[in-house]
Each structure stands twice: as C-alpha cells, then as structure tokens.
Amino acid sequence: MSDVAVDLRSDTVTRPTAGMREAMARAEVGDDVYGEDPTVRALEERVAALLGHEAALFTPTGSLANVLALQGLVRPGQEVLCAADAHIARAELGVHGAVSGLTMRTWTDGPLALDQIRDLHAPDLGPFFVPTAAVSVENTHNLSGGAVLPLAELEELRAWADAHGIRLHLDGARLWNAAVATGVDMAAYGRLFDAVAVCLSKGLGAPIGSLVVGSADHIAQARVWRKRLGGGMRQVGVLAAAGLYALDHHVDRLADDHAHARLLAEACGVDTATVATNMVLVHDVDVAAFVAACAAEGIAVSAVGPRTVRLVTHLDVTRDQVELARPVLARALASTRPTAAGS
Numbered sequence: 508m509s510d511v512a513v514d515l516r517s518d519t520v521t522r523p524t525a526g527m528r529e530a531m532a533r534a535e536v537g538d539d540v541y542g543e544d545p546t547v548r549a550l551e552e553r554v555a556a557l558l559g560h561e562a563a564l565f566t567p568t569g570s571l572a573n574v575l576a577l578q579g580l581v582r583p584g585q586e587v588l589c590a591a592d593a594h595i596a597r598a599e600l601g602v603h604g605a606v607s608g609l610t611m612r613t614w615t616d617g618p619l620a621l622d623q624i625r626d627l628h629a630p631d632l633g634p635f636f637v638p639t640a641a642v643s644v645e646n647t648h649n650l651s652g653g654a655v656l657p658l659a660e661l662e663e664l665r666a667w668a669d670a671h672g673i674r675l676h677l678d679g680a681r682l683w684n685a686a687v688a689t690g691v692d693m694a695a696y697g698r699l700f701d702a703v704a705v706c707l708s709k710g711l712g713a714p715i716g717s718l719v720v721g722s723a724d725h726i727a728q729a730r731v732w733r734k735r736l737g738g739g740m741r742q743v744g745v746l747a748a749a750g751l752y753a754l755d756h757h758v759d760r761l762a763d764d765h766a767h768a769r770l771l772a773e774a775c776g777v778d779t780a781t782v783a784t785n786m787v788l789v790h791d792v793d794v795a796a797f798v799a800a801c802a803a804e805g806i807a808v809s810a811v812g813p814r815t816v817r818l819v820t821h822l823d824v825t826r827d828q829v830e831l832a833r834p835v836l837a838r839a840l841a842s843t844r845p846t847a848a849g850s
C-alpha cells in the first residue's frame with residue numbers, strides 16, 4: 508500500500524523498532540532443532556512460566572501453535588467445539604482437519620456461549636460417532652472486535668469441562684491485550700486451559716513468532732510434530748530475541764493502543780463501551796465506499812464483513828496519527844452512511 512499515512516488494517520503490520528533490531532543483532536544463537544539455541548530456550552521458559560505451565564515451544568506462526576496445541580488434546584476422529592467465527596475455524600484454512608484429522612462444530616451465540624457449548628457436547632457413543640474431546644476459545648476474540656472473555660465465565664467453562672472430561676484450548680494470540688485491559692494475570696488465564704497459543708507478532712510488535720504452551724509431555728510431542736510439519740528452525744535466537752525484547756518493552760504500552768481505539772470509536776460514533784482492547788468494529792456501513800473514502804486520505808482500514816469495517820491500533824500508530832485519522836473517519840462515515848450523519 509503506497510501513500511498510507513495511518514495503517515489501521517491489523518496489528519500485524521508493525522515493523523521492528525531500532526531497539527528490537529539491536530536485540531536481534533546481539534542474540535546468542537545455536538541450532539534449535541538440537542535444542543541448543545539459548546535465546547529460544549530463554550523465551551520458551553519465560554512464556555511457560557508467564558502462563559503458569561510446564562513448557563512452551565517457539566513456532567513461526569500462531570496457526571502452527573494452534574495446530575500443535577489442539578493436536579495434543581484431540582485425537583483423529585474426535586472433535587473440538589469453537590465459535591463460528593473463531594480463527595481456528597475461519598482463518599486456518601482447514602489445517603486441523605487436513606493434518607490432525609479432527610472435526611469441528613461451532614456455536615453461534617458469541618465468543619463464549621456456555622449454554623450452546625453444553626448443548627453441542629457429544630459424549631462418546633462408540634466407534635461410529637464423533638465424540639467431543641476439547642473446547643477452544645479465543646481471548647481476545649478477533650472477529651468480535653477484540654472482545655475480552657470474562658474470567659468468571661472461563662472458570663465456569665473449566666468446571667464444566669472437568670466434570671465431562673473435556674480438554675480446553677485457548678487461542679491467546681492477543682491474550683496480552685486481555686491481561687492489560689483487565690489487570691488479570693496471564694497465568695490466571697493460562698492455568699484454566701490445558702494448552703495455550705500466544706503470538707508475539709500481533710500487538711507485541713515482533714516480526715514473527717508464536718508459542719504453544721502446555722504440559723511437558725504435550726510440548727515434547729509438539730516438538731516432534733513441529734519438525735514433521737517443516738517447522739523445525741535452526742539459529743532462530745535472532746527471532747526469539749525480538750520476542751524477549753517485546754515482552755520487556757511492549758506489553759504495558761498496549762494500554763495506549765486501547766486508549767487510541769476508544770478515540771477512533773468516538774470519531775465513528777461507536778459506543779466506546781464496546782471497545783475492550785485495540786479493535787473497533789464499525790457496523791452498518793457501505794464497506795467499499797468507506798474503505799475507498801479512507802484510502803483517498805491515506806487511512807487504511809479493512810473490511811471484515813459485508814457491512815462491517817475493522818480498525819486496529821498498534822505499536823506503529825501514534826497519538827498524532829490517531830488525531831489525523833479521526834476527522835477522516837468521521838467524514839468517510841458521514842458521506843457513506845448519510846442517515847447516521849449528525850446523529
């Protein structure tokens with residue numbers, strides 16, 4: 508995209524900062540397939556502890572982290588339940604079925620619909636039916652606009668899962684945003700799940716990198732599957748160093764992204780109470796016209812539904828850029844959704 512002054516499409520568009528690049532250049536490295544990269548090991552140990560689990564494994568992408576997480580919880584021919592708009596169902600292009608042999612059924616009533624989950628749950632009825640092995644939730648929930656799942660409801664899910672022998676997976680690509688928004692400890696979320704995937708390449712601003720977190724046995728198996736799937740990496744301490752740097756420098760500042768998102772929401776007449784973290788969903792717009800009107804003034808936004816646009820704040824969006832974007836967004840909205848203008 509040329510001539511973009513403010514890129515609000517996604518928090519994946521960040522570029523590594525000078526400080527991060529220095530940390531990457533200085534990183535001690537070794538062959539990580541041999542388990543000899545000290546920087547990768549430091550990152551894995553740090554993130555496992557942060558989430559209250561025994562072990563963690565560095566992966567190139569969050570999608571691979573989700574594959575390795577679910578594969579340890581769900582055997583071929585079993586199913587995972589998830590939200591209809593979960594990243595694992597909508598954005599991982601069928602990998603969980605193709606590679607892991609699991610099936611999915613989905614609930615439609617929001618990011619964590621406990622009643623629907625209880626209704627969908629399929630007990631083991633013998634060899635010719637698919638039993639439910641796991642439930643997967645996303646926190647924050649991307650396609651619901653960065654929504655945070657309430658801790659009390661997650662605890663209720665855990666209690667139900669324990670009573671039914673169900674394993675729990677957390678797609679925590681943006682769990683850092685949830686922790687900063689609520690003040691809930693990462694480990695308080697992490698301990699409720701059997702396996703967790705987290706990303707360093709979203710709000711934390713690393714160029715690449717995710718981790719799958721779980722028990723020592725699960726992660727030992729994930730290490731084998733990562734290699735089998737072509738994800739065994741060598742001197743990747745240079746990448747892990749970016750993640751360690753991000754953990755030191757880019758977590759607390761997520762609060763700025765959340766404040767910026769609320770400012771953008773105000774400009775679009777969106778109720779700031781619906782903005783929990785770093786995303787704003789603007790509903791009921793002529794998407795093509797809105798995106799084009801913004802682009803004409805250097806503001807990049809993305810369409811996420813037939814009448815819904817998403818704005819995402821991140822490390823590379825400054826307060827000045829937010830102030831620059833606000834009137835443009837308001838004008839674009841007024842010209843493409845006339846009935847809402849001035850209301």
Ligand SMILES: *Cc1c(COP(=O)(O)O)cnc(C)c1O
Binds near residue numbers: 567569595678706709
């Ligand atoms: C980005 C993201 C992932 C991982 O995506 P990759 O592009 O594979 O790193 C997983 N879950 C959610 C909710 C995400 O937003």
